[in-house]
Amino acid sequence: xxxxxxxxxxxxxxxxxxxxxxxxxxxxxxxxxxxxxxxxxxxxxxxxxxxxxxxxxxxxxxxxxxxxxxxxxxxxxxxxxxxxxxxxxxxxxxxxxxxxxxxxxxxxxxxxxxxxxxxxxxxxxxxxxxxxxxxxxxxxxxxxxxxxxxxxxxxxxxxxxxxxxxxxxxxxxxxxxxxxxxxxxxxxxxxxxxxxxxxxxxxxxxxxxxxxxxxxxxxxxxxxxxxxxxxxxxxxxxxxxxxxxxxxxxxxxxxxxxxxxxxxxxxxxxxxxxxxxxxxxxxxxxxxxxxxxxxxxxxxxxxxxxxxxxxxxxxxxxxxxxxxxxxxxxxxxxxxxxxxxxxxxxxxxxxxxxxxxxxxxxxxxxxxxxxxxxxxxxxxxxxxxxxxxxxxxxxxxxxxxxxxxxxxxxxxxxxxxxxxxxxxxxxxxxxxxxxxxxxxxxxxxxxxxxxxxxxxxxxxxxxxxxxxxxxxxxxxxxxxxxxxxxxxxxxxxxxxxxxxxxxxxxxxxxxxxxxxxxxxxxxxxxxxxxxxxxxxxxxxxxxxxxxxxxxxxxxxxxxxxxxxxxxxxxxxxxxxxxxxxxxxxxxxxxxxxxxxxxxxxxxxxxxxxxxxxxxxxxxxxxxxxxxxxxxxxxxxxxxxxxxxxxxxxxx
Ligand code: C2E
Ligand code: CA
Ligand code: CA
Numbered sequence: 001x002x003x004x005x006x007x008x009x010x011x012x013x014x015x016x017x018x019x020x021x022x023x024x025x026x027x028x029x030x031x032x033x034x035x036x037x038x039x040x041x042x043x044x045x046x047x048x049x050x051x052x053x054x055x056x057x058x059x060x061x062x063x064x065x066x067x068x069x070x071x072x073x074x075x076x077x078x079x080x081x082x083x084x085x086x087x088x089x090x091x092x093x094x095x096x097x098x099x100x101x102x103x104x105x106x107x108x109x110x111x112x113x114x115x116x117x118x119x120x121x122x123x124x125x126x127x128x129x130x131x132x133x134x135x136x137x138x139x140x141x142x143x144x145x146x147x148x149x150x151x152x153x154x155x156x157x158x159x160x161x162x163x164x165x166x167x168x169x170x171x172x173x174x175x176x177x178x179x180x181x182x183x184x185x186x187x188x189x190x191x192x193x194x195x196x197x198x199x200x201x202x203x204x205x206x207x208x209x210x211x212x213x214x215x216x217x218x219x220x221x222x223x224x225x226x227x228x229x230x231x232x233x234x235x236x237x238x239x240x241x242x243x244x245x246x247x248x249x250x251x252x253x254x255x256x257x258x259x260x261x262x263x264x265x266x267x268x269x270x271x272x273x274x275x276x277x278x279x280x281x282x283x284x285x286x287x288x289x290x291x292x293x294x295x296x297x298x299x300x301x302x303x304x305x306x307x308x309x310x311x312x313x314x315x316x317x318x319x320x321x322x323x324x325x326x327x328x329x330x331x332x333x334x335x336x337x338x339x340x341x342x343x344x345x346x347x348x349x350x351x352x353x354x355x356x357x358x359x360x361x362x363x364x365x366x367x368x369x370x371x372x373x374x375x376x377x378x379x380x381x382x383x384x385x386x387x388x389x390x391x392x393x394x395x396x397x398x399x400x401x402x403x404x405x406x407x408x409x410x411x412x413x414x415x416x417x418x419x420x421x422x423x424x425x426x427x428x429x430x431x432x433x434x435x436x437x438x439x440x441x442x443x444x445x446x447x448x449x450x451x452x453x454x455x456x457x458x459x460x461x462x463x464x465x466x467x468x469x470x471x472x473x474x475x476x477x478x479x480x481x482x483x484x485x486x487x488x489x490x491x492x493x494x495x496x497x498x499x500x501x502x503x504x505x506x507x508x509x510x511x512x513x514x515x516x517x518x519x520x521x522x523x524x525x526x527x528x529x530x531x532x533x534x535x536x537x538x539x540x541x542x543x544x545x546x547x548x549x550x551x552x553x554x555x556x557x558x559x560x561x562x563x564x565x566x567x568x569x570x571x572x573x574x575x576x577x578x579x580x581x582x583x584x585x586x587x588x589x590x591x592x593x594x595x596x597x598x599x600x601x602x603x604x605x606x607x608x609x610x611x612x613x614x615x616x617x618x619x620x621x622x623x624x625x626x627x628x629x630x631x632x633x634x635x636x637x638x639x640x641x642x643x644x645x646x647x648x649x650x651x
Contacts (some may be wrong), residue, residue: 016345017085017205024088026142026195027095028080034073042106042130048124049113052277058422067102092143099140100149107153113160122165129158130177137184141191151181166290166581176333179349180304191282228276229283232296237304239292244306244314244349251309254316254351255367257375258286258323261384262340263301274333275301278340285326291319307346313388319385320344328384341384373397406442407456414470415441419636422646423488423607423629431646433486433520435629436474437636438466454492463492464501471508471519476621477639481518482645488520488550493527497534516546522573525548525550525559543568549621550607555591561598571627574601579630583615589623596624 027442046061080088081410107129114125116513133154140147159174224236228378232240260282267275286305290295295305304325318321327342347370373396376391381387411556420434427560439447440456457463467489474487481487509516521542528535539549548570551563556575564572581588592608599606608620611630620628 006568014087018206019199020085020089022199023084023142024080024090025077027140027316027420028075028077028166030139030141032033032072032077034136035068035075037135038068038106041132042068045110045113045125045128045423048121052118053113053116057113060105063153064106064109090429095140096145096149097141099136099143100153103136103150103153105617106423107157111157114161115165126158126162126173129154130180134180135186137181137188141188144189144192147185147188151185157484167233189343209510226283226297229280229297229301231283231287231518232294234296234298235295237296240296240303240306241349245364245367253309254307254311254346255371256305256307256316256320256323256344256346256367257298257371258282258303258305258327258340258344259375259379260301260327260340260343261379261382264300266338266340270333270338273580274336274338276339277333280299281304281331282327282342285325285329289323289326289544291316292323298461298613304368310350310371316346316348317388319323322345323429323565324384324386343378343384344383344386345371345378346386346388347371347372347374363368370394370397403442403453404459405454407440407462408460410442412462412465413473415444416466416469416473417441417447418470418473418477418639420480420639420642421629421636422634422642423609423627424615424633425511425626426628426633427626429649431485431649432627432643433488434478434480435488435490435522435636436470436478437490438470449491457492458494461495464504467491467495467501468504468508471514473506475509475512475514478643480643481514484518486518486548488522490552491521491523493523493530496523496527496538497531500543500544502538505542505543505547519546520548520550520571522550525563528563528567539568555595561594564598564602564604569604571605571607573629574606574608574625576630579608579610579616579620582613582619583613589619590621592625600624620626 003362009284026234041067042061046058047064049058065623072089079117083091100187110125110129133151136150136154137147140150155178159178162170164176191308222226224232226233241255260278263275263462266278275432279297282303283295283297286303291308291311293306293308295303298304307319311319313512324342324344327341330337330339332338346528347367349367370389372395373388373393375392377386378387417439419439421437422434425432438450440453441447454463457466471489474489475481478487484485495505507522509519542549547570549571550569550571551569552568553575554564554572555578573593574595578588578592582592596606604628606625607627609628611617611620611628613632616630617628617632634642637645
């Protein structure tokens with residue numbers, strides 16, 4: 001081991017470098033003392049031989065003292081520490097040679113004096129040589145090769161000279177000198193082996209620690225990175241937000257939520273690889289915007305971005321604008337140029353530095369809610385709008401959350417009221433049935449239309465309950481179904497995909513002794529878009545249970561005619577927007593004409609809703625529509641009023 005540690009190539013490895021440092025450090029704590037001992041010893045010899053020999057004979061001693069002083073200085077810990085590693089390595093590698101040569105020089109000089117000295121002078125030389133060689137070997141414990149040379153140069157020539165000058169009588173001295181040197185040498189080698197073992201295991205430990213730290217870092221990185229974009233993932237960016245809301249030492253950053261417009265379209269049209277390219281490009285572009293402190297993907301095509309808290313309102317708006325522009329730059333995927341834009345909602349995460357009104361700050365959820373409200377507004381504005389959450393938004397948000405709490409906490413049946421609007425066969429003038437419209441009251445006094453509360457039902461997860469409550473109420477208060485008429489019920493999008501919806505509505509209707517065929521379930525295209533395959537299966541199940549199905553608001557949105565062909569439908573309801581345009585817009589007439597003839601070919605009934613005057617009625621009739629609904633024919637009314645109106649008409 002000693003040999004391998006001392007091999008020249010060893011010193012050049014990384015392990016060798018740490019070893020060099022630690023060897024040099026150890027030597028620096030011993031060699032200056034050893035030099036001092038040499039200076040002292042040589043000084044004593046010179047003093048003792050003054051007068052015995054001519055002064056030039058003593059000059060090499062003086063030179064040696066100077067050399068030892070220089071070496072002592074050279075090996076001072078402070079000096080060693082300053083030297084570059086390569087120099088230290090060179091010093092260690094050349095140490096055996098330089099120790100060997102200087103020992104040879106010193107021993108030769110001392111022994112030449114020994115030959116001419118008297119008894120006392122010889123005794124001094126013997127003692128000093130022994131002491132210096134033993135101390136030297138100990139001092140060079142961490143340079144065993146140098147120690148060995150020192151021991152050999154001190155012992156062998158000295159023993160020969162002692163025996164030659166003093167005769168055989170001096171043998172006990174020679175034996176003691178040799179034994180002492182041998183013992184110290186062996187101890188030294190033992191020390192050194194221990195030292196090397198210790199140093200190597202220390203290095204191994206340090207390496208393991210470094211490895212463990214690197215591993216921990218990699219694990220942390222992996223757990224917090226979004227594998228697709230390389231930015232932070234949802235967990236990590238939320239953790240960062242949590243960190244920010246508890247900080248009070250700096251103005252809190254702005255939280256921006258960025259949502260891509262048209263991303264789904266790119267995914268659907270060009271495939272997921274194109275979508276992935278877009279997400280990666282957006283993440284890179286966010287990264288390049290000034291003022292961004294952190295960003296990550298919350299999921300899908302939504303990104304959370306933290307802008308520097310030092311920015312003021314206009315500053316953050318400018319940064320968001322720059323980002324919005326950057327996102328607009330085309331992304332090229334497989335030679336296809338993809339374009340899209342993003343909507344951005346921004347909210348200042350409040351903290352102790354904010355104004356008095358803001359003291360207390362918001363938890364992460366509240367910050368996200370506000371940025372999300374601003375994003376929602378931006379989305380509604382369209383065209384890559386940027387919206388900063390303002391005081392009036394705060395008021396609206398508080399109002400909305402109060403309403404949400406009320407909706408969440410209420411017994412639906414207590415706060416629900418239904419209005420029924422008749423629909424007619426205009427040829428016979430007969431009422432065919434009624435459509436039920438829900439009204440909800442937050443306080444038992446004001447009644448809200450679905451446009452104002454349906455989102456609360458969605459947010460609180462009570463849409464299924466609402467639909468069941470509407471049907472139960474209809475079964476109880478509007479006996480049109482007993483008279484062979486139809487009751488139309490509006491389904492919310494979730495009813496169209498929710499597991500178990502068919503069974504629960506079917507049971508509800510049958511338990512009341514009603515025939516599901518008396519119920520026309522209406523849903524709009526948005527309900528079908530979210531998960532078309534699941535929606536289709538569910539519609540077939542509704543149909544199998546005996547319900548009839550209508551596609552509502554047809555002509556208002558995307559309205560693909562192929563949907564009419566592919567879905568199990570009984571009726572299509574033409575949107576009231578088209579009804580309103582009928583008398584004035586030839587385009588609307590053409591569209592309605594197409595829908596009517598297509599529905600006729602497929603054997604699907606066709607109803608037009610929102611008919612408000614005679615002109616619209618006449619045009620619709622001329623286009624071949626018999627089934628109609630609208631204020632012109634009858635307004636939505638309470639059950640008793642609606643039924644009484646029908647009875648009057650029949651009578
Ligand atoms: P919808 O199914 O298209 O219902 C027609 C809406 O137009 C109703 O508004 C109705 O009162 C109104 N309306 C009827 N005739 C006319 C007319 O001649 N002119 C005009 N301008 N409007 C007319 P309402 O009650 O506010 O309902 C709005 C929407 O809310 C409904 O649209 C339906 O999608 C949804 N909805 C209503 N009740 C329920 C319900 O119980 N459950 C679910 N999930 N959605 C419902
Ligand atoms: Ca409807
Ligand atoms: Ca409608």
